[in-house]
Amino acid sequence: MQTQILGLVTPLMALFFAAMFVVIWRVGRMKRHVLGFGLAFALSATGFLVTHFLPADAFYTFHITQVFYSLGSITMLASVCERAGQRLHLGSVAFVYAVTALVLALAISLTSDVGPRLILVNMGYGVMFAMGATTLLTAGRRDAIDTLILAVVVFQAADFMIRPSLTLLFETTIPAAVYRDSIYYSLIGLVLGIKGVVTAMVLIGATIAEWTKNLRESSEKDVLTGLLNRAAFEQEMHGLLPRAQTEGRPLTLVVADIDHFKQVNDIWGHQSGDRAIASFGELIQQTIRGCDIAGRIGGEEFCIAVWNCPNEPGERLAQRIREAFANLQHAGLNDDIRLTASFGVATARAGETYERLFARADAALYQAKSSGRDCVQNAERERADGPVLAADRAPTQMTRTAANS
Numbered sequence: 001m002q003t004q005i006l007g008l009v010t011p012l013m014a015l016f017f018a019a020m021f022v023v024i025w026r027v028g029r030m031k032r033h034v035l036g037f038g039l040a041f042a043l044s045a046t047g048f049l050v051t052h053f054l055p056a057d058a059f060y061t062f063h064i065t066q067v068f069y070s071l072g073s074i075t076m077l078a079s080v081c082e083r084a085g086q087r088l089h090l091g092s093v094a095f096v097y098a099v100t101a102l103v104l105a106l107a108i109s110l111t112s113d114v115g116p117r118l119i120l121v122n123m124g125y126g127v128m129f130a131m132g133a134t135t136l137l138t139a140g141r142r143d144a145i146d147t148l149i150l151a152v153v154v155f156q157a158a159d160f161m162i163r164p165s166l167t168l169l170f171e172t173t174i175p176a177a178v179y180r181d182s183i184y185y186s187l188i189g190l191v192l193g194i195k196g197v198v199t200a201m202v203l204i205g206a207t208i209a210e211w212t213k214n215l216r217e218s219s220e221k222d223v224l225t226g227l228l229n230r231a232a233f234e235q236e237m238h239g240l241l242p243r244a245q246t247e248g249r250p251l252t253l254v255v256a257d258i259d260h261f262k263q264v265n266d267i268w269g270h271q272s273g274d275r276a277i278a279s280f281g282e283l284i285q286q287t288i289r290g291c292d293i294a295g296r297i298g299g300e301e302f303c304i305a306v307w308n309c310p311n312e313p314g315e316r317l318a319q320r321i322r323e324a325f326a327n328l329q330h331a332g333l334n335d336d337i338r339l340t341a342s343f344g345v346a347t348a349r350a351g352e353t354y355e356r357l358f359a360r361a362d363a364a365l366y367q368a369k370s371s372g373r374d375c376v377q378n379a380e381r382e383r384a385d386g387p388v389l390a391a392d393r394a395p396t397q398m399t400r401t402a403a404n405s
Helices: 002-027 032-053 059-083 090-110 114-137 144-170 176-181 183-220 230-247 261-268 270-287 311-326 354-370
Strands: 251-258 293-296 301-307 341-347 376-378
Touching: 002 032, 002 183, 032 059, 032 183, 059 090, 059 114, 059 144, 059 183, 090 114, 114 144, 144 183, 230 251, 230 293, 230 301, 230 354, 251 261, 251 270, 251 311, 251 354, 261 270, 270 293, 270 301, 270 311, 301 311, 311 341, 311 376, 341 354, 354 376
Parallel strands: 341 376
Antiparallel strands: 251 301, 251 341, 293 301
16 A cells, blocks of 8 residues: 555656646746646656556556657657757657567567566667757757756666666566566656656756746837837847957947838827837848847837948848838738838947947938938948938928829
8 A cells, every 4th residue: 555655656746747837838928848848747647657557467558658658758858959949850769769669569578577678668768868968969058057957868868778777686577467566666666756856846947047037038128019128228238239349240230210100190090100110120020130139219219239240231231121111011001101211320339338339320310311211321431511410300201102102
């Protein structure tokens, strides 16, 4: 009776962790790898319960157990790899499982001794976890929690490959009928319980850290566009600009403003104006690279910091965004209406502060406004009429389609 109760401890703990991951995934709106952690623990718990309740000497018990254990292991490995931005090669893992299952079926048909079966299946799991560790090693930069997860996966691989053989040295044969009364069964329950708790604690820590990061980032994002808000953008720039100057990398700042935006709100309403702002933000996100940062710094004003980008390519980026926005059709506006935007571009100079860089880019934006709008002005180009100054933003007519212009 005591053995039966102790045998339930590990699966019940696994089910508890599975429920915890599902709750965190749902409440925190986390990515699917967190749900994968919960599914992996649930599958493993099912494998434990099958072993515990089905007849130990039935030919199907071992096969059913290994199906759930294998699915749990594969789901866990796929999830930790996805978290690291890598993809587990499922074809190779499935091949390992298929070979293990075939050899296992042969071993079961030849002998009632559980020992060879245990060595076979655990070696299979060891190879799977070694594949997962290799995949994680191909990821880019790793922080402390990433390294800890990798260490857990490596430990799992080593444990699966070494432990069964060492244990069976003390118990040379284990008939299937007495498997649950064996030293191995008692030891495996303890070992898997400890491994499950350690793995769960590491993954829960990683998930909570990820959740905290998401909450912090959500407070830094502009709700309408998903870009950084002004405070967050400026904070990023105060770190990015000194880094660019230290590393000797060019950093170009693009400031953009939607033309005649007050008329959009006055004529078509604020909801239509909000949709236009959201469309412009989405266009920026689709155009810039992952190493660039973008923010909404005012009502209809946006900033883009283009990392490691000289002046002329930065100007061409602004032109691409300008042209793409001028061709967008906006919900809530007349079909023949096309909105435009004006741009100012400036590239950081040696020792220049963000405030000074922004002032030069913003002055170029004012010049674009005073030059007829729907254009890009570059602060780095010398002007024959003197320095670029802030100009009046008095509205003119909005752009219509070519057929109506």
